[in-house]
Amino acid sequence: MERSTDKLARYTIYALAVAAVCAVCWYFRSTLIYIIAAAVVSLIGAPLMRLLRKLRIRGKSAPDGLLAVLTLLIIVGGMLAIVTEIVPVIYGIVQNISTNLQTASVSSSSFSGTLIKVNRWVISTFPELGRDFRIETAAIDFIRREFNLSSVTSSLSAVVGSVASVLGKLAIGLFSIVFIGFFFVRDETLFRRIVCAVVPDRYEEKAMKTIADIEHLLSRYFVGLIIEVLGVALLNFLGLWLVSRLDLSAALGIAFMTGILNVIPYVGPWLGAAIGTVLAIVLKYSSVAVVGGSLNFMVVLLMILGVFLVTQLVDNFFFQPIIYSRSIKSSPLEIFIVLLMAGHLGGILGMVAAIPAYTVLRVIAGTFFRDVKAIRRLIPEE
Numbered sequence: 001m002e003r004s005t006d007k008l009a010r011y012t013i014y015a016l017a018v019a020a021v022c023a024v025c026w027y028f029r030s031t032l033i034y035i036i037a038a039a040v041v042s043l044i045g046a047p048l049m050r051l052l053r054k055l056r057i058r059g060k061s062a063p064d065g066l067l068a069v070l071t072l073l074i075i076v077g078g079m080l081a082i083v084t085e086i087v088p089v090i091y092g093i094v095q096n097i098s099t100n101l102q103t104a105s106v107s108s109s110s111f112s113g114t115l116i117k118v119n120r121w122v123i124s125t126f127p128e129l130g131r132d133f134r135i136e137t138a139a140i141d142f143i144r145r146e147f148n149l150s151s152v153t154s155s156l157s158a159v160v161g162s163v164a165s166v167l168g169k170l171a172i173g174l175f176s177i178v179f180i181g182f183f184f185v186r187d188e189t190l191f192r193r194i195v196c197a198v199v200p201d202r203y204e205e206k207a208m209k210t211i212a213d214i215e216h217l218l219s220r221y222f223v224g225l226i227i228e229v230l231g232v233a234l235l236n237f238l239g240l241w242l243v244s245r246l247d248l249s250a251a252l253g254i255a256f257m258t259g260i261l262n263v264i265p266y267v268g269p270w271l272g273a274a275i276g277t278v279l280a281i282v283l284k285y286s287s288v289a290v291v292g293g294s295l296n297f298m299v300v301l302l303m304i305l306g307v308f309l310v311t312q313l314v315d316n317f318f319f320q321p322i323i324y325s326r327s328i329k330s331s332p333l334e335i336f337i338v339l340l341m342a343g344h345l346g347g348i349l350g351m352v353a354a355i356p357a358y359t360v361l362r363v364i365a366g367t368f369f370r371d372v373k374a375i376r377r378l379i380p381e382e
Contacts, residue, residue, distance in 0.1 A: 034176040042184035043219040045071040068186035086253050210367045224323035233259030239307030250283045273308035
């Protein structure tokens with residue numbers, strides 16, 4: 001029978017080993033982040049890679065290296081396409097706000113009428129402000145006072161230096177992720193072989209199966225998440241363009257932005273709807289090129305809110321049950337509790353990372369700790 005001192009020594013060695021591994025991971029955390037991001041890219045590209053392998057030219061498939069490059073080009077190209085749709089919208093809004101700050105005028109008569117009613121209500125409620133009070137003038141003065149152009153000009157060189165530094169780090173990170181992701185995409189077993197290199201021989205076979213199950217579930221989850229982003233963006237685009245009569249490029253940019261924000265569970269859709277509504281209103285009433293700008297302000301506001309509400313309902317009852325429940329094989333209640341705990345611990349970032357992290361822990365627990373009663377009840381045998 002093992003003595004208590006031997007057992008204590010063994011547990012001490014295990015604790016020191018875990019502490020040493022955690023310290024090494026923290027010291028090389030940037031490299032570890034690149035590897036994890038590359039693994040995520042490979043999980044997203046795995047279905048596309050399998051599809052490309054099925055394509056035959058004169059009965060032969062293209063080399064895996066070429067297919068991996070093509071897969072990464074499609075993924076990176078899709079991300080760049082989304083960014084190029086969002087940036088012009090933000091730039092247009094900044095331009096319109098800048099023009100309004102210079103002219104201190106509003107182009108839409110219906111919007112001006114709404115402002116007149118708001119100003120009358122404010123003056124009647126707070127007579128101490130004076131009969132000449134105008135809420136739009138107060139807002140413009142506040143922005144001019146808080147964002148002093150002279151201070152911006154004096155610190156321009158420092159801002160340029162900071163931006164250059166950030167862009168340099170971003171370029172290094174992007175190149176590292178793409179470079180590592182190329183090898184992960186080309187050889188789908190590479191990541192699990194790297195992990196199993198540090199696993200004891202008696203657990204290696206079980207570890208290989210566990211990692212394969214994790215990769216399968218996470219691949220389904222990330223692909224489903226991309227489908228959800230595109231689905232939400234498509235519904236919002238059609239609604240903003242056809243129903244709210246927003247300009248084509250503006251509707252496309254706002255729709256993609258709301259789709260990306262929708263990745264944040266529970267909070268993201270409301271945040272996207274709020275930001276999207278503000279951006280749509282600003283663009284609609286500060287640009288003469290927008291279609292349908294003569295409608296009443298409240299009617300336009302209700303139409304925009306209606307578009308986001310319908311999209312949210314479709315997302316809640318169609319997209320999310322498929323992605324969050326079927327793709328990772330967890331119940332909606334289970335996922336909701338995990339998201340609440342992750343939000344309490346890590347905020348928005350914690351909620352974004354909660355489902356992938358919980359999927360990994362769930363598969364590991366179901367494989368290695370099946371003898372624990374709570375895990376057997378939570379994760380039934382398939």
